[in-house]
Amino acid sequence: MKKYVIKLNDKVYEVEMEEVTAESYAAATEAAKAAPKTSAPSTVPVSGGQKIEAPMPGSIVSVSVAVGDTIKKGQLLLVLEAMKMENEIVSPVDGKILSVGVAKGDAVNPGDLLVQIG
Incomplete structure (x- = not known):
């Protein structure tokens, strides 16, 4: 752990940060891959359509959509939590959920x- 003192708008904050090394990142990644999934994907990917991929781990x-749903551009597809922040993944196009x-x-x-949108 490393401690830092940060001054922001005349307020002083003490922050502790854990250093991430290549070994600790690799171990965490392997543990995540080895963990059993809670449920299987609802469908397998199909050819064609707009593929929405995870932008980050x-x-x-x-998950706010299901296969066969008709969606509009900007509609919420799912919420992805990364680094203790919830990120809304929205549709870039109008279409129908293929998978x-x-x-x-x-x-x-x-x-x-x-998600895959057709």
């Missing part, structure tokens, strides 16, 4: 297929 907090590759509680890595 994290875990799925909620959902994740379920609540799943751990994802960058590039993993989340």
